[in-house]
Amino acid sequence: MISVKNLCKSFEGYTAVDNLCFDIKPGEVVGFLGPNGAGKSTTMKMITGFLPPSSGDIQVCDLSFESASLKIKQKIGYLPEGAPAYGDMTPLQFLTFIARIRGFKGAEKDARIDQVVQQVELQEVMDKPIENLSKGFKRRVGLAQALIHDPEILILDEPTDGLDPNQKHQVRELIKNLAKDKIVIISTHILEEVTAVCNRVMIIAKGKLLFDDTPNALHKLSKYYGAVTLHFSYRADASELAELEGVDSMEEDLKTGRVTLFPKPGEHILHLVTAHAQRCKLPVDSLFVEQGRLDEVFRKITQEVTE
Numbered sequence: 001m002i003s004v005k006n007l008c009k010s011f012e013g014y015t016a017v018d019n020l021c022f023d024i025k026p027g028e029v030v031g032f033l034g035p036n037g038a039g040k041s042t043t044m045k046m047i048t049g050f051l052p053p054s055s056g057d058i059q060v061c062d063l064s065f066e067s068a069s070l071k072i073k074q075k076i077g078y079l080p081e082g083a084p085a086y087g088d089m090t091p092l093q094f095l096t097f098i099a100r101i102r103g104f105k106g107a108e109k110d111a112r113i114d115q116v117v118q119q120v121e122l123q124e125v126m127d128k129p130i131e132n133l134s135k136g137f138k139r140r141v142g143l144a145q146a147l148i149h150d151p152e153i154l155i156l157d158e159p160t161d162g163l164d165p166n167q168k169h170q171v172r173e174l175i176k177n178l179a180k181d182k183i184v185i186i187s188t189h190i191l192e193e194v195t196a197v198c199n200r201v202m203i204i205a206k207g208k209l210l211f212d213d214t215p216n217a218l219h220k221l222s223k224y225y226g227a228v229t230l231h232f233s234y235r236a237d238a239s240e241l242a243e244l245e246g247v248d249s250m251e252e253d254l255k256t257g258r259v260t261l262f263p264k265p266g267e268h269i270l271h272l273v274t275a276h277a278q279r280c281k282l283p284v285d286s287l288f289v290e291q292g293r294l295d296e297v298f299r300k301i302t303q304e305v306t307e
């Protein structure tokens, strides 16, 4: 369990983290979302013990950094932003170095290294200098060092930044497949990532916590949640759709040719829209219920404090 109370961090008078309060329980995969400079990395650095808070309290598994800094650090695996590593070492040398620091020796050390190398699929680059590796492999080396001691808590700062779509998918699968009783905190700029891997979302802007709930609750804040969007194969008169019972309003995107129908509160309009489209033989080539648009919700939530 991580318990954060009234956490603040200032840099020469500038408040980067402003009175954060939250608890995180085992099994939670938390996505930290926020614009550039929101305070995500600074918060992560304080939870890992890398930076001291200006004020406030952090407890990790009922331990505090003042009295049990080392014990806490043993429980945490941390991938800092940019996955820093010693570039002239090979992954084998780097992971051996980290494993020793984490207290592993002999056969146990070798077994831990083998396990993480397989987990993040580093086999083919183990003897190449890290500085010569692609971004994706560098990031995987960073993940491997964070996982080497099988920590209870994993803190990953932008783990998929700069990866290609296949590599992003692999890292997300890896995070999803981690033991279900771990705490995982990831920071990301990719809104879809939170729905892909997280079961809790925190949105931070200007150091303040603005949203803390499930990805589904975030989707529900979108004005598009539950709306029905159609596309016609050629231009057609959609005005009667706006008159259907249960439809509150209609939005037409002239660029894409898409028509979106917004339901009245509490109404489900899919069956009405499909029935009308069939009856009037509208040339519909796609029709779907919107899950909510995260970019719109993110803008709405963060604009209030950034304006």
Ligand SMILES: Nc1ncnc2c1ncn2[C@@H]1O[C@H](COP(=O)(O)OP(=O)(O)OP(=O)(O)O)[C@@H](O)[C@H]1O
Binding pocket: 011, 016, 034, 035, 036, 037, 038, 039, 040, 041, 042, 043, 081
């Ligand atoms: N060591 C430092 N000294 C001075 N200011 C700092 C320091 N570290 C962070 N800041 C400032 O604190 C604010 C929060 O930075 P932080 O890196 O935590 O944001 P972030 O949400 O992780 O941003 P990004 O998404 O761009 O990585 C920024 O304005 C940043 O410039």
